[in-house]
Amino acid sequence: MTDTIVGPVNGHRIVNLLKPVPVPAPTASERPEPPAPVVEAVDRPDNPLADWLTVPDVPVLPAWARTPALLKANAVALGRLCWWHTRFHGIRVPKYAVKTAWLASRGFYRATVGLWPTLSAQDHTAAVKALKAQAKLKPEDVDLAVRLQMAHAARTQTRRWRFSAAAVGVTAAALGFYLAPPLLLTGMTGAVVTPLAYLGRGDKTQLLDHGVPPLRVDMNAQQLNDALRAAGLLKSGKGDEEGPKVTCVMGPVRDGRGWAVVFDLPKGGGKTAADVLAKRTTLAAELGVDEIQVVMSRVRAAQGGNASRVSMWVADDDPYLADPTPSPLVKLDRFSVWDAVPFGQDARGNRVAVPVVWQSMFFGGLPRRGKTFTQRLLTAAGLLDPWVRHYVADFKGGQDWMQMRQVAHRLVLGAEDDAIEAFKAMLQELLAEMERRFAILRELPTSICPEGKLTPYIVEHYKMPFVFFTVDELQEAFIAIGDEKERKQVIDDMARIARRGPAAGFISNYASQRPDAESVPTKLREIITIRACTQVTDQTSSDMVLGKGKASMGADASVLSEDHKGVVVLVTGPASFATVKNDLLTTAEFNAMCAKGRAMRKDIGQLTGDAAGDVVTGAEELGFRVPAIISDVLEVMKHSPRMFTRDLLDRLANMDEDTYGDYDAERLAKELDQAGVKRSSKQVKIEGVNGAGYQRRDVEGAVPFTG
Numbered sequence: 001m002t003d004t005i006v007g008p009v010n011g012h013r014i015v016n017l018l019k020p021v022p023v024p025a026p027t028a029s030e031r032p033e034p035p036a037p038v039v040e041a042v043d044r045p046d047n048p049l050a051d052w053l054t055v056p057d058v059p060v061l062p063a064w065a066r067t068p069a070l071l072k073a074n075a076v077a078l079g080r081l082c083w084w085h086t087r088f089h090g091i092r093v094p095k096y097a098v099k100t101a102w103l104a105s106r107g108f109y110r111a112t113v114g115l116w117p118t119l120s121a122q123d124h125t126a127a128v129k130a131l132k133a134q135a136k137l138k139p140e141d142v143d144l145a146v147r148l149q150m151a152h153a154a155r156t157q158t159r160r161w162r163f164s165a166a167a168v169g170v171t172a173a174a175l176g177f178y179l180a181p182p183l184l185l186t187g188m189t190g191a192v193v194t195p196l197a198y199l200g201r202g203d204k205t206q207l208l209d210h211g212v213p214p215l216r217v218d219m220n221a222q223q224l225n226d227a228l229r230a231a232g233l234l235k236s237g238k239g240d241e242e243g244p245k246v247t248c249v250m251g252p253v254r255d256g257r258g259w260a261v262v263f264d265l266p267k268g269g270g271k272t273a274a275d276v277l278a279k280r281t282t283l284a285a286e287l288g289v290d291e292i293q294v295v296m297s298r299v300r301a302a303q304g305g306n307a308s309r310v311s312m313w314v315a316d317d318d319p320y321l322a323d324p325t326p327s328p329l330v331k332l333d334r335f336s337v338w339d340a341v342p343f344g345q346d347a348r349g350n351r352v353a354v355p356v357v358w359q360s361m362f363f364g365g366l367p368r369r370g371k372t373f374t375q376r377l378l379t380a381a382g383l384l385d386p387w388v389r390h391y392v393a394d395f396k397g398g399q400d401w402m403q404m405r406q407v408a409h410r411l412v413l414g415a416e417d418d419a420i421e422a423f424k425a426m427l428q429e430l431l432a433e434m435e436r437r438f439a440i441l442r443e444l445p446t447s448i449c450p451e452g453k454l455t456p457y458i459v460e461h462y463k464m465p466f467v468f469f470t471v472d473e474l475q476e477a478f479i480a481i482g483d484e485k486e487r488k489q490v491i492d493d494m495a496r497i498a499r500r501g502p503a504a505g506f507i508s509n510y511a512s513q514r515p516d517a518e519s520v521p522t523k524l525r526e527i528i529t530i531r532a533c534t535q536v537t538d539q540t541s542s543d544m545v546l547g548k549g550k551a552s553m554g555a556d557a558s559v560l561s562e563d564h565k566g567v568v569v570l571v572t573g574p575a576s577f578a579t580v581k582n583d584l585l586t587t588a589e590f591n592a593m594c595a596k597g598r599a600m601r602k603d604i605g606q607l608t609g610d611a612a613g614d615v616v617t618g619a620e621e622l623g624f625r626v627p628a629i630i631s632d633v634l635e636v637m638k639h640s641p642r643m644f645t646r647d648l649l650d651r652l653a654n655m656d657e658d659t660y661g662d663y664d665a666e667r668l669a670k671e672l673d674q675a676g677v678k679r680s681s682k683q684v685k686i687e688g689v690n691g692a693g694y695q696r697r698d699v700e701g702a703v704p705f706t707g
């Protein structure tokens with residue numbers, strides 16, 4: 001049996017989706033759980049999303065000329081570089097003038113000193129000296145005396161000629177300078193000063209200052225080599241030698257709002273592309289940018305690469321602080337979850353869409369960074385497909401998921417005892433449904449069910465909608481479940497749904513706020529195929545969410561800052577990861593999509609479970625206005641037939657602090673009374689204890705008759 005995966009949305013960067021998918025064959029429910037996998041789901045060799053987010057980057061054309069846009073960007077970059085140097089040196093002209101004058105005077109001195117032997121006819125002096133010495137030894141030699149006399153005369157004559165010529169030259173030059181028009185004078189000055197300054201410059205003196213343009217203006221191979229060497233990834237040369245350098249297969253060239261380069265490390269250095277990825281922060285510091293601006297990945301053999309090839313992109317500025325893109329889902333009337341869900345865009349502006357079919361997802365990270373918003377993007381796609389049945393548990397119990405009451409087959413809000421019990425019941429229902437489906441799938445002929453899992457035909461004809469199982473604020477449930485054995489059972493059940501469920505259409509989508517071993521049980525994470533992490537404090541926490549060793553490979557959510565709202569590091573394979581700025585889907589938009597999703601399900605008879613029986617939504621659909629206090633009280637009493645007043649007040653405040661934070665028993669009673677609630681008794685008995693409280697049926701009685 002070979003598994004396939006449904007293709008991606010047109011235009012989204014998704015590759016390699018037509019590989020076998022690691023979906024286990026259905027087995028009997030009684031069969032004991034297999035031992036936890038040694039290799040995590042994202043790291044398995046048969047993971048179909050393993051190369052999904054890597055960037056193939058080996059060009060055929062020169063990199064700067066691949067597209068008109070690149071050509072233009074690189075021409076602009078060259079212009080910008082020239083302009084930068086013009087300004088850099090322009091303001092230094094006075095300094096250069098003084099320096100030139102000083103060099104020219106030094107050159108003049110050197111020239112004069114150099115010319116003196118010629119002017120003073122020292123070539124003749126040697127002959128005179130030699131004859132003088134001989135004449136001293138033989139004073140009677142007349143011939144020698146005559147030769148000495150002649151040599152003397154020749155030297156005097158030569159000196160006269162040479163000094164006169166020099167004097168004439170200097171006088172002529174002075175006259176020329178005096179008489180020359182300004183333009184010619186400038187040329188003549190240059191003609192005189194330039195060789196003199198050149199003569200005076202010495203070995204080490206540089207006339208022009210050495211300007212290093214900031215990275216956003218220019219990035220060159222030298223900067224790259226210097227940074228790699230400083231990070232210990234290239235050997236240093238001996239003495240003045242620079243040492244080995246990288247081979248740039250492409251670039252550096254302008255690409256979008258940054259510089260792109262693909263390079264090979266030199267052989268003999270003992271370093272690999274993975275070593276480069278692990279030094280991201282050091283490299284960023286050496287290049288003078290923030291590590292969030294450095295995006296690196298390996299170029300694998302499938303894209304023409306090797307173990308020493310790195311694709312690097314350095315952004316001009318933080319690409320994740322730009323305004324978010326509104327989610328395209330908002331404008332859609334319908335969506336098929338067989339297609340990848342529009343999710344966001346990476347630093348280079350590439351659109352990223354997440355295929356959810358056959359996958360499971362986990363979101364982690366610090367509070368208020370956009371986990372829930374991100375998680376809801378996937379749920380929203382499922383709202384627009386009426387062949388998706390939603391099971392939702394939000395253990396925080398606030399407003400984030402409240403409107404799913406209109407659609408969700410089961411909705412659990414809060415982490416109180418009744419909510420935890422409802423969640424456990426939800427898990428049992430999901431497991432039973434999963435086994436029921438596998439039993440049906442096993443019996444279907446291969447002509448209908450060729451691969452032992454759902455097909456679009458089976459979904460609709462056998463009424464087996466996809467099940468989106470969404471759990472938010474998981475850590476709250478683990479805190480609330482005090483008993484270790486019970487907690488383990490919940491983790492086991494959730495892991496089982498995430499591992500076995502995909503083939504039967506179960507798509508798990510879990511989120512937890514606290515990235516520690518308690519809140520993100522390794523056993524659960526291991527089987528999740530898509531992981532996303534918003535900002536966390538350190539690499540250990542990042543690895544806790546994304547997988548062991550991922551931070552050292554570059555998938556590190558601790559480089560994100562608190563300004564990075566809605567930005568996640570998304571991991572789908574051993575070397576497949578990207579930092580993605582998610583599309584923005586506001587709570588108001590999400591709520592509107594819940595209403596749309598309800599209508600779509602009603603049309604095809606797929607409104608089921610809690611949503612079908614929700615009296616508030618039902619009454620509102622018939623045009624009745626249900627007071628907010630009634631609707632909210634019914635939501636927090638969802639899993640309890642009766643509740644003490646103090647618990648009710650606590651839960652209302654937890655759900656909506658702004659509205660209910662100041663409520664006391666008296667005010668609550670007054671508001672409910674005004675909304676039409678007739679209490680059959682003011683006391684309720686729960687687990688043998690009497691106290692002031694409310695019966696749910698009394699509150700339901702105040703909802704206009706829904707027929």
Ligand SMILES: Nc1ncnc2c1ncn2[C@@H]1O[C@H](COP(=O)(O)OP(=O)(O)OP(=O)(O)O)[C@@H](O)[C@H]1O
Pocket residue numbers: 324365366367368369370371372373374513534565566567581582583584585
């Ligand atoms: N894609 C986005 N772009 C811009 N801002 C966003 C994006 N997603 C979320 N935000 C902002 O981040 C804030 C926090 O989002 P969210 O409630 O999802 O965080 P969270 O991590 O789930 O927090 P908690 O764990 O406390 O529930 C939102 O109020 C929203 O303003």
